[in-house]
Amino acid sequence: MQPDPSSLFAALVSEDGGAIDLAEAALLIAQEEYPDLEARPYLERLDQWGASVRERLPEHPTPTEAADALRTVLFDEKGLRGNADDYYDPRNSFLNEVLDRRTGIPITLSAVYMEVGRRADLLVEGLALPGHFIVRVGGAARGVLLDPFFGGASLSEEQCQERLDRVFGKKARLDAGMLAACDTKTILARMLRNLKLIYGKRDDHLRAARTCDRLLDLDPWAPLERRDRGLMYAALGCYARAADDLEIYTRLLPQADDAAELSARAATLRQQAARLN
Numbered sequence: 001m002q003p004d005p006s007s008l009f010a011a012l013v014s015e016d017g018g019a020i021d022l023a024e025a026a027l028l029i030a031q032e033e034y035p036d037l038e039a040r041p042y043l044e045r046l047d048q049w050g051a052s053v054r055e056r057l058p059e060h061p062t063p064t065e066a067a068d069a070l071r072t073v074l075f076d077e078k079g080l081r082g083n084a085d086d087y088y089d090p091r092n093s094f095l096n097e098v099l100d101r102r103t104g105i106p107i108t109l110s111a112v113y114m115e116v117g118r119r120a121d122l123l124v125e126g127l128a129l130p131g132h133f134i135v136r137v138g139g140a141a142r143g144v145l146l147d148p149f150f151g152g153a154s155l156s157e158e159q160c161q162e163r164l165d166r167v168f169g170k171k172a173r174l175d176a177g178m179l180a181a182c183d184t185k186t187i188l189a190r191m192l193r194n195l196k197l198i199y200g201k202r203d204d205h206l207r208a209a210r211t212c213d214r215l216l217d218l219d220p221w222a223p224l225e226r227r228d229r230g231l232m233y234a235a236l237g238c239y240a241r242a243a244d245d246l247e248i249y250t251r252l253l254p255q256a257d258d259a260a261e262l263s264a265r266a267a268t269l270r271q272q273a274a275r276l277n
Contacts, residue, residue, distance in 0.1 A: 005031035006210075010217040013185060020184040023115045026095040026108075026191065029214060033094060033207075042099055046112070049073055050119020057120065063138025066122045070113060070137065071152035078102060080109060082149035093195045106133035107190050109148035114187075125181035128190060129160060129174075131167035136181070185218050192218075196228065205235040223252040227262065234265070239273035242266075 003011075009028040013020055023046055027039040056069040074080045083092050083103040091097035098104035098112060110126050110133045117124030117137065125136045127145070134155060136143040145155040147163075155163075157174060164172045182190075192215045199208035212229035215222060230245030246266035250259045 005029075006213065006217075009214060013188065013217050020188075022111055022184050022187060023095065025184070025188055026111060029188070029191065029195075030094040030096045032210060032214075033090075034096060037096055042096055045099055046115050047119055049078065049116045052077070053116060053120035053122070057122075061122070063142055063144040066117070066120075067137045067144040067146055067152070067154060069120070070117060070122070070124070070146070074113060074116060074148075075151045080104070080112060080148070081151065082106065082109065088198050088201065090195060090198050093191055093198070105194065106147075106149040107187065107194060110135045111187060111191070113146065113148045113152070126187050127179055128182050128186065129178050130164060130172055132163050133190065134160070136179070140179070140181070189215060189218050200228075203235075205232045208232045209236065221248075221252060223249050223256075226252065227258075230262075230266075234269060239269040239276065243269040243273060 005028045009025060012025050012028065023043060024039065027037065027042055031037045031039070052073045053069045056072060058065060061069070079102045080098075081103050083089060083105065086092075087105060091101065092103065092105040093108060095108060095111065098108045104112070107126075113135045114124045114126055117135075122137060123139050123143075125139070125143075127134050127136055132147075132149075134145055134147050136145050138144055145157075145160065147153045147155050157179075160178075161174045164174060192211050196208050196211040196215070199205075199211060209229050209232035212225050212232065215225040216229070219225070226245045227249040230242045230249060233239075233242035233245060243266045246262045246269070250256070250263045250266070253259060
């Protein structure tokens with residue numbers, strides 16, 4: 001019997017951050033929702049797209065030439081686009097669906113650009129702007145910023161600021177930290193938090209709790225994920241597990257605004273669990 005996707009994901013992300021295969025990990029996330037999913041055809045598709053990009057590159061491509069080749073293959077030929085019409089469709093967060101439907105959200109489309117770029121021997125880094133995710137082709141010194149959600153359009157830093165302004169008004173200023181390359185664990189965590197948000201809005205407590213499981217595989221002591229999973233467990237009637245998570249949360253963040261409230265909630269959940277036993 002093969003290990004389940006959750007066990008495989010936990011083993012994969014226990015590696016050093018630089019050794020984690022982003023596409024493989026993203027497909028393991030998807031396999032929990034699609035148990036019959038076979039990863040190999042999707043990895044082969046990324047290989048093929050990477051080969052198509054490589055065929056369009058000169059021997060020593062500039063960042064602009066590399067960005068143009070990625071845009072030509074992924075946007076013009078393969079038709080990858082941002083799903084602005086149904087942004088919160090959970091399918092936008094699963095790599096298999098993004099590759100099949102050719103549509104997604106910034107984080108998953110950026111993951112495709114990164115993985116195709118890697119297969120074309122290009123440096124394509126993910127950049128976690130607040131409220132948006134983009135990529136940089138060619139490194140920090142002279143790289144080109146691209147927005148995969150908007151057809152791989154090139155971005156200046158001024159245009160990045162404009163994107164922040166649309167989300168936050170004038171309250172967020174672009175700084176160097178926002179343009180630092182993300183490691184694979186950070187990218188996977190952002191994918192999973194998008195899913196958690198979607199499931200939470202739908203009151204899908206089981207899937208939200210499962211998503212928290214994967215987030216805790218990435219960081220076992222992430223306090224907010226402990227809190228959120230505890231609340232999901234409580235909604236599912238798993239009182240002892242809920243109490244465990246909420247108690248850990250309040251120990252990790254004793255000064256949090258909701259620490260006293262959730263400590264009392266954990267005690268009540270313990271009592272409920274005891275009555276069931």
